[in-house]
Amino acid sequence: MWDKKKQDEYNAKYYLLHTEALKAYQVKYNIEHKDIVKKRQAKCYRSRRELHAEEEREYQRRQRINYPERMRAYSVKYRARHREELRISHAKYYSEHHEKVRVYSSKYRAEHPEVYVAARSKRVHQLKTSAFDLTTAQWQERIDEFNGYCAYCLRPMKKVTQDHMTPLSRNGNHTLSNVVPCCQSCNSRKNKRTLLEYIRIYV
């Protein structure tokens, strides 16, 4: 009859006797079946994460507290590397949890008014110190010039926004030569980039 204990003992003995050969075989196998090994590792990693989701979250939380600088640097690097995936997954999350996001951000706004006040006064200051002569008529002409299409994605705009090709925060001016109409999503995506920086990444 098969005896588990005996089998284990035999296996252990066999391993001791043939350690080198077994290790060499393992290395050879890993090299020859790279894809399978990778897949298996990823699967194992995923299921371990699922099993220990709670501990994992707790670990991440502690890391953020103990090494704030390092974690922030890592997350900046991560976001830069996965920009497009993150954009897609955020958009997906937003469209599926529209209401939740709205509630969360209005709660955040209420709890951190200083963040918004600071951003707002910075913006006002930027507008004050930049050349500022775009008239309403000029702006309307600009929109007509683009036939109501977004200057970047060339799709019809649901909501028309003003984009400063050189952002105000980077000493751009609020003048006709620096402002184009674009859709909300292109505007958020371009964010604080100059036109050139934006084109390099997305066009």
Ligand SMILES: [Zn+2]
């Ligand atoms: Zn657009």
